[in-house]
Amino acid sequence: MRKGLVIVNTGNGKGKTTAALGILFRSYGRGLRSCVLQFLKAEKSKTGEYLAAQKLGIEWHYCGDGFVFDPEEALSSAEVARAGWEMAKEKIASNDYDLIILDEMIYPLTFGWLKTDQVIDWLKANKPADLHLIITGRNAPQALAEYADLVTEMKEIKHPFHDQKLSAQPGIDF
Amino acid sequence: MRKGLVIVNTGNGKGKTTAALGILFRSYGRGLRSCVLQFLKAEKSKTGEYLAAQKLGIEWHYCGDGFVFDPEEALSSAEVARAGWEMAKEKIASNDYDLIILDEMIYPLTFGWLKTDQVIDWLKANKPADLHLIITGRNAPQALAEYADLVTEMKEIKHPFHDQKLSAQPGIDF
Numbered sequence: 001m002r003k004g005l006v007i008v009n010t011g012n013g014k015g016k017t018t019a020a021l022g023i024l025f026r027s028y029g030r031g032l033r034s035c036v037l038q039f040l041k042a043e044k045s046k047t048g049e050y051l052a053a054q055k056l057g058i059e060w061h062y063c064g065d066g067f068v069f070d071p072e073e074a075l076s077s078a079e080v081a082r083a084g085w086e087m088a089k090e091k092i093a094s095n096d097y098d099l100i101i102l103d104e105m106i107y108p109l110t111f112g113w114l115k116t117d118q119v120i121d122w123l124k125a126n127k128p129a130d131l132h133l134i135i136t137g138r139n140a141p142q143a144l145a146e147y148a149d150l151v152t153e154m155k156e157i158k159h160p161f162h163d164q165k166l167s168a169q170p171g172i173d174f
Numbered sequence: 175m176r177k178g179l180v181i182v183n184t185g186n187g188k189g190k191t192t193a194a195l196g197i198l199f200r201s202y203g204r205g206l207r208s209c210v211l212q213f214l215k216a217e218k219s220k221t222g223e224y225l226a227a228q229k230l231g232i233e234w235h236y237c238g239d240g241f242v243f244d245p246e247e248a249l250s251s252a253e254v255a256r257a258g259w260e261m262a263k264e265k266i267a268s269n270d271y272d273l274i275i276l277d278e279m280i281y282p283l284t285f286g287w288l289k290t291d292q293v294i295d296w297l298k299a300n301k302p303a304d305l306h307l308i309i310t311g312r313n314a315p316q317a318l319a320e321y322a323d324l325v326t327e328m329k330e331i332k333h334p335f336h337d338q339k340l341s342a343q344p345g346i347d348f
Contacts, residue, residue, distance in 0.1 A: 003340055013326045015183065015193035022195030022223075023346055029226030030345035049196075052203030056230075098345065132346050149340070151331035152187045158325040166177055166323070171204035171272065172197055172306050 004131040006123075010106065010140035011153035014173075019152070020101045020134045021049050027132075028056060032098035035059040037088050039081055039104045039137075042066035047174045061087060064104075081108035085119070092127055099132040106137025109144070116141045123147070177323075178305040180297075184280065184314035185327035188347075193326070194275045194308045195223050201306075202230060206272035209233040211262050213255055213278045213311075216240035221348045235261060238278075255282035259293070266301055273306040280311025283318070290315045297321070 007023075009016040027034050036053065043062045053060040063084025065077055088102055108114045120143055127133060135144065145151045168174055181197075183190040201208050210227065217236045227234040237258025239251050262276055282288045294317055301307060309318065319325045342348055 003343065005340075005343060005346060007346075009189065010331075011329070014324065015189055015196075015326050015328065018196035018200075019189035019193040019328075020196065021199045022189075022192035025195045025199045025226050026192075026222030026348070027345040029222035029224065029229065032345045048200030048203035050203065052199050055203065132343070145332065148332065150188065150333055152189050153329040153331050154189065154193075155185070155327040155329050157184075157327050158319065158322065166179075169177065169179060169306070171201040171206045172179060172181075174200070 004127070004129055004133065005150055006127075006148045007132070007134045008140050008144060008148040008151045009134065009136045009154060010138060010145075010151065011155050012138060013154035013156035014159070015154040016136040016138075017103050019154070020103060020136050023099065023134060024058065024101060027099045028058065033096065034099040034101070035061075035091055035097050036101045036103060037061045037063050037084055037091070037105070039084050039102065040064035040066075040077075040107055041104070048171050049174075063087060078108070078111070078113040081113045084108075085114050089122065089126070092123070092131065092133070095128050097131060099134070101134045102136070104137045105135050106140050106144070109141055110137070110139050116143050120144065120147045178301070178303055178307065179324055180301075180322045181306070181308045182314050182318060182322040182325045183308065183310045183328060184312060184325065185329050186312060187328035187330035188333070189328040190310040190312075191223075191277050193328070194277060194310050197273065197308060198232065198275060201273045202232065207270060208273040208275070209235075209265055209271050210275045210277060211235045211237050211258055211265070211279070213258050213276065214238035214251075214281055215278070222345050223348075237261060252282070252285070252287040255287045258282075259288055263296065263300070266297070266305065266307070269302050271305060273308070275308045276310070278311045279309050280314050280318070283315055284311070284313050290317050294318065294321045
């Protein structure tokens with residue numbers, strides 16, 4: 001039986017976005033119709049994953065303005081995130097996809113830019129039953145974890161950027 | 175500075191292999207030369223990730239015989255794993271790659287088919303400095319975690335196959 005899973009990748013470690021991209025890779029192998037909406041990051045972020053998606057014709061939308069963890073200057077970022085959620089709703093309701101990734105969408109929830117309960121209520125009412133949905137970000141709200149089918153916490157055990165003062169490596173970290 | 179990271183994805187949760195595939199996706203986007211050796215799984219496993227690698231011309235080797243967690247019947251599986259490690263050594267020493275993934279190679283270590291200390295000593299002596307190496311599997315030995323630059327534990331919080339008796343979903347789980 002095909003059942004659309006709601007997958008949440010959370011925790012303080014690496015691998016939340018990365019594991020979502022791994023599923024995107026699998027879904028590409030199986031010819032699933034996929035779409036990525038990436039919150040917080042701005043168009044100018046030409047990451048390895050964005051370049052790969054371009055090469056493979058996988059639909060990719062930036063729904064951020066480059067905001068990085070400064071809630072004090074976040075008014076316009078909040079607007080951009082809300083516009084991203086409006087786009088996400090369109091994509092989800094369209095029934096045109098097998099897999100939709102809402103990357104880092106947990107941040108707009110924890111910052112209060114979007115109401116977690118409203119998002120979950122909307123998903124319960126409108127997400128097609130066979131659509132797989134992946135939502136990533138630190139500190140997943142309890143209500144989102146309860147709604148999800150699969151929740152994984154990525155836990156940092158050892159991290160070279162802290163421990164060895166290494167910079168992020170292209171093709172590996174972004 | 176380019177520095178080849180040794181990355182270990184471990185823990186009891188989903189996402190160890192999946193996050194490695196996410197890095198493979200990124201590395202593909204950036205045109206890195208990548209190679210995957212998958213331990214335990216056999217050639218007949220036509221997973222979504224294998225199909226994607228085939229489509230994209232990414233080198234992929236099965237270094238298993240389909241063995242699944244039955245150490246009692248593992249003599250031939252041990253031989254296959256040891257042959258896999260010999261191939262891994264060739265690939266690593268060749269300097270032909272930017273990224274090599276040794277997927278599920280931790281199992282042959284924990285089963286005692288390969289000696290962890292010998293593997294680490296060999297890597298210390300022979301891994302090219304700028305080669306990224308990813309090793310996945312549950313229960314990473316302490317010595318491997320110490321050798322690695324980046325260690326992430328994927329921790330299962332909620333899992334639908336247990337909680338809802340769902341079967342694995344193609345394109346998502348494999």
